[in-house]
Amino acid sequence: MSDERKIRILVAKPGLDGHDRGAKVIASAFRDAGFEVIYTGLHQTPEMIVAAAVQEDVDVVAMSVLSGAHMTLFPRVKKLLDEAGADQVLLTGGGIIPEDDVAELERRGIGRLFGPGTPTTTAIEYVNGWFAAQQTS
Amino acid sequence: MSTIERDVLGRAELGRLVERREEELAQLRARLAEWEESYDDTPRRDGPFTTISGREIAPLYTRVDRDGADEDEAVGLPGSYPFTRGPYATMYRTRLWTMRQFAGFASAEETNERYHYLLDHGQTGLSVAFDFPTLMGFDSDHPRSLGEVGVCGVAISSLADMERLFEGIPLDKVSVSMTINGPAVILFCFYVAAAEKQGIDPTVLRGTVQNDILKEYQAQHAWVFPPEPALRCIVDMFEWCSEHTPSYNPISISGYHIREAGSTAGEELAFTLRNAFEYVERGIARGLDVDSFAPRLSFFFDVHNDFFEEIAKLRAARRIWARGMKERYGATNPDSWRLRTHCQTAGVSLTAQQAENNIVRVAYQAMAAALGGTQSLHTNSxxxxxxxxxxxxxxxALRTQQILAFESGVSNTIDPLAGSYFVESLTDELEREALALFDEIDALGGVVPGIEQGWFQQQIAGSAMRQQREVESGERVVVGVNHFLEGSEKIEIDTLKIDPEVERMQVARMSAMRAERDEATVASTLSALTGACRGEQNVVPYILDCARCYCTLFEIRAAMEEVFGSYKEPVFF
Amino acid sequence: MTAGRRAAGMVMTDAMADLLERFRDGQVPALARAISIVESERAGFQDLLHEVMARGPRAKRVGFTGPPGAGKSSLVAAAAATYRAAGEHIGVVAVDPTSPYSGGALLGDRIRMNDLATDAGIFIRSMATRGSLGGLATTTKEVADLMDGFGFDRLLVETVGVGQTELEITAAADTVVVVLVPESGDAIQAMKAGLMEIADVFVVNKADRPGSARLVKELRQALHLRAGSALKDIPAHHGVDLARIAKKEARNAAPPVSPADWAVPVLTTNALTQDGVPELLEAIDQHLTWLEHGGQLDVRRRDRARVRVRDVVARELSREAWKSEEVTAALDLGVDRISKGEETPYSVARGILASLLR
Structure with a gap:
């Protein structure tokens, strides 16, 4: 009935690291690209992020991890999403993440992870592309 | 010659001088008009001719821009009011800046090894980076710490960890800077207790604890308690340190994180100085003599890409501080007027693309810090x-500083850019901008109401977004990121990874430590601390008692939180 | 299916039936998905609402409105925490504005409810206005109905707070709490904004700030004035009878009951320290008791039902109308004629309506 299907994205800042410049910039950029962005603030636990993702019925969870804890946080959120029946949700994100860790996380079912200096448009194109593929599949 | 005769002659001389000066200026203006004409007629490359903070820069600065400025009053000499040219009279002629690389990772032992390595390589001070759990007041074995123990800094959960961190490092000889804020008073007490264990009298301790909670609410976000109790603890530190650790800086008022979070240079300058004055006001409100604590207030600024703007920022900071302390807060000790600062090159300016280029960025930024007259410097890797x-x-990164200090020659003379039409104009402009921002903050009701209303956070996020747009549009060139790209870049830099084993070991060590200590003393010192928080006593001696008997960071935090409550992120951006 | 439902022309797809089953089973993801379907008015959303609303409204609905920065989210968070402590199951709908430029939105109200983020007894949903102007999203009422059908004891609905009059909240809530702060301005501005008509409870939040006592006093005077009791002894002033004006205003605003029956309280709170929050919740409960005992709850619910039916009919009529190619062709032609000065929008509309009604 409604032609326009808004993409809902949760932008989350997991862990104890308070550097939210990247998260805020990406949240604003997604808003400006027409997304509905749910921003949950700092210092989120994986449980909090997944509870919010489920209640908000988001299409995408994007996490910003600069603390080096990515190998703990991404798999943990992925596992909890799967357990909550939200396995169709795209888990993506960015931060200071070495290349081989990126590859390892992708093997574990996590979407693309973007490094520092990535233009926001690249992340937006990626999510749009993923969403379009979901709709047709 | 009589006095009157001399006076008449003097006045005539002065009149002639003024006349000559006006004449010269008039000639200069005429030549300048010609120059402007030819400038307008000549094709120019695309800009932007602005600083990274968006400040418009003129193509040429001359004496005309500084006409009317009183050089003595605004610039003066190094080591004297208003300290524009430097906090000390002889600056790097007496002592170079302290080369202080921020380091800390994994366990206390491994960080201790890195410290020994750095000291052996000529570093002259230590700087402790804590992991996120420690920064937020959580122990390594707390569930919220999962995955972050020892990852971005060293994990310190009790005096036992602090003792290991400084094993074999004489704390009476080396100055130590600790980057910690929310639970700063607790880590400071661990440090003092560790020194006591080495048999050192705390009065000889030199160093700095960051302890700047206001910028945490504004930018960095590693908080524990709400503003009012947090400010009380800071003033408690001012009071306690002025008596017990007189050579130790109980605070380092920091613009670094404000800038890294996205502010402009002017905002960094204004917010930092306004925060500093807030601490001064709090100390005065407690009944402390301003000159008893102001000389130990230290600063920490970012040094970003725009070379001259950063130099001018440091010069303006010294002048604003000196004038404020003397004229507004009535400090009479010149040490209270003297702004001493640490600087760090801008982490946000570094790029993942063509990462070796970062060496060059860091080198220019380091040079700006030296020309700006910093007292110590961290260069990023x-x-x-x-x-x-x-x-x-x-x-x-360390060698970059050594080349700067010993090969470039910038340390030979004091404040070499003074008198530059451009640098002096820029210094004046930054000062004006900061004073205007002070007025805005006052209109909000001050720093704490501004934080509660999210004003600082919004200013910073807005500036960050503007800079991001400039980079993404390509208007602001970032080499290797939006211009001068390389096709398929393969990053060939080794990376350091923290073994997850560190977390398991740290957790095991904590339970061993808990098993050994005297639980009855732990409980009684913690409850005495809660009582002190409820009353009006200075909390430092109580926390020190807790530290000495191996109460953990989180236990001490919880004992205080019972009275103080915890801070919640106030607003969205 | 019952005859009644068939008569309404409802047909369920398998996917929808499955969703409904999980919804009735109390599965949170099913509620979340149902909300998305209704919010985006995806195929079958009306059938879904029809099924879920069949058991009638049960939850207590409390709306929070007021200007930006008044601290609505903090009060909602404080209220939710207290209700949770008492064992109630709570649904929260928080509305934030959609950017008119990009169509996107930043929904940040969950931040203040982070303490409750993993509590299974609370469900928080953020909604973007998506072009609606009355302080709620177009489908906030329907989302509240879904939450009600899911079995929450109480629903807390928070409006956008972008500053305009947010009167729609009255259609979504039984009790409307209007939150102001000393900086919001004086009572005259509150009156102009229509807040006197919609408030069941006034709260002056951040009451530690200067000016709060004055605002409380002004609000009380203004409410007194509205109730008419303050004016009966005051002679007509400059030929104007204030009492008569007040009475007329009250009639025009037309709440289903005379406001005199419920004395709107003016309370003070400090959401950060929780000061005054228990008193606020007490007032909300008193209002609900008054609604129930005085039969006003039924009146309000009947009113809401009436408005809803009219809304659905209007929306469906409009949708049906523009589905016909004939009608859209008539519109295109009409626009041409308007631009040439041969017709006006009114004459074209009249023509289209006439053809529809034939």
């Missing part, structure tokens, strides 16, 4: 956008 810095990258 080229690989920080990829991982924690490796030993090789840290060494190059």
């Amino acid at each position: 080229m690989d920080e956008t990829l991982s924690l810095p490796t030993e090789k990258a840290v060494r190059i």
Whole structure:
């Protein structure tokens, strides 16, 4: 009935690291690209992020991890999403993440992870592309 | 010659001088008009001719821009009011800046090894980076710490960890800076207790604890308690340190994080100085003599890409501080007027793309810090956008400072850019901008109401967004990121990874430590601390008692939180 | 299916039936998905609402409105925490504005409810206005109905707070709490904004700030004035009878009951320290008791039902109308004629309506 299907994205800042410049910039950029962005603030636990993702019925969870804890946080959120029946949700994100860790996380079912200096448009194109593929599949 | 005769002659002389000066200026203006004409007629490359903070820069600065400025009053000499040219009279002629690389990772032992390495390589001070759990007041074995123990800094959960961190390092000889804020008073007490264990009298301790909570609410976000109790603890530190650790800086008022979070240079300057004055006001409100604590207030600024703007920022900071302290807060000790600062090169300016280029960025920024007259400096490592810095990258960063200090010649003369039409104009402009921002903050009701209303956070996020747009549109060139790209870049920099084993070991060690200590003393010192928080006593001696009997960071935090409550992020951006 | 439902022309797809089953089973993801379907008015959303609303409204609905920065989210968070402590199951709908430029939105109200983020007894949903102007999203009422059908004891609905009059909240809530702060301005501005008509409870939040006592006093005077009791002894002033004006205003605003029956309280709170929050919740409960005992709850619910039916009919009529190619062709032609000065929008509309009604 409604032609326009808004993409809902949760932008989350997991862990104890308070550097939210990247998260805020990406949240604003997604808003400006027409997304509905749910921003949950700092210092989120994986449980909090997944509870919010489920209640908000988001299409995408994007996490910003600069603390080096990515190998703990991404798999943990992925596992909890799967357990909550939200396995169709795209888990993506960015931060200071070495290349081989990126590859390892992708093997574990996590979407693309973007490094520092990535233009926001690249992340937006990626999510749009993923969403379009979901709709047709 | 009589006095009157001399006076008449003097006045005539002065009149002639003024006349000559006006004449010269008029001639200069005429030539300048010609120059402007030819400038307008000549094709120019595309801009932007603005600083990274968006400040418009004129193509040419001359004496005309500084006409009417009183050089003595605004610039003066190094080591004297208003300290524009430097806090000390002889500056780097007496002592170079302290080369202080921020380091800390994994366990206390491994960080201790890195410290020994750095000291052996000529570093002259230590700087402790804590992991996120410690920064937020959580123990390594707390569930919220999962995955972050020892990852971005060293994990310190009790005096036992602090003792290991400084094993074999004489704390009476080396000055130590600790970057911690929310639970700063607790880590400070661990440090003092560790020194006591080495048999050192705390009065000889030199160093700095960051302890700047206001910028945490504004930018960095590692808080524990709400503003009012947090400010009380800071003033408690001022009071306690002025008596017990007189050579130790109980605070380092920091613009660094404000800038890294996205502010402009002017905002960094204004917010930092306004925060500093807030601490001063709090100390005065407690009934402390301003000159009893102001000389130990220290600063920490970012040094970003725009070379001259950064130099001018440091010069303006010294002048604003001196004038404020003397004229507004009535400090009479010149040490209270003297702004001393640490600087760090801008982490946000580094790129993951063509990461070796970061060495060059860091070198220019370091030079700006030296020309700006910093007292100590951390130079970032080229690989920080990829991982924690490796030993090789840290060494190059340190060598960058050594080349600057010993080969470039910038340390030979004091404040070499003074009198530059451009640098002096820029210094004046930054000062004016900061004073205007002070007025805005006052209109909000002050710093704490501004934080509660989210004003600082919004200003910073807005500036960050503007800079991001400039980079994404390509208007602001970032080499290797939006211009001068390389096709398929393969990053060939080794990265440092923290073994997850560190977390398991740290957790095991904590339970061993808990098993050994005297639980009855732990309980009684903690409850005495809660009582002190409820009353009006200075909390420092109580926390020190807790530290000495191996109460953990989180236990002490919880004992205080019972009275103080915890801070919640106030607003969205 | 019952005859009644068939008569309404409802047909369920398998996917929808499955969703409904999980919804009735109390599965949170099913509620979340149902909300998305209704919010985006995806195929079958009306059938879904029809099924879920069949058991009638049960939850207590409390709306929070007021200007930006008044601390609505903090009060909602404080209220939710207290209700949770008492064992109630709570649904929260928080509305934030959609950017008119990009169509996107930043929904940040969950931040203040982070303490409750993993509590299974609370469900928080953020909605973007998506072009609606009355302080709620177009489908906030329907989302509240879904939450009600899911079995929450109480629903807390928070409006956008972008500053305009947010009167729609009255259609979504039984009790409307209007939150102001000393900086919001004086009572005259509150009156102009229509807040006197919609408030069941006034709260002056951040009451530690200067000006709060004055605002409380002004609000009380203004409410007194509205109730008419303050004016009966005051002679007509400059030929104007204030009492008569007040009475007329009250009639025009037309709440189903005379406001005199419920004395709107003016309370003070400090959401950060929780000061005054228990008193606020007490007032909300008193209002609900008054609604129930005085039969006003039924009146309000009947009113809401009436408005809803009219809304659905209007929306469906409009949708049906523009589905016909004939009608859209008539519109295109009409626009041409308007631009040439041969017709006006009114004559074209009249023509289209006439053809529809034939």
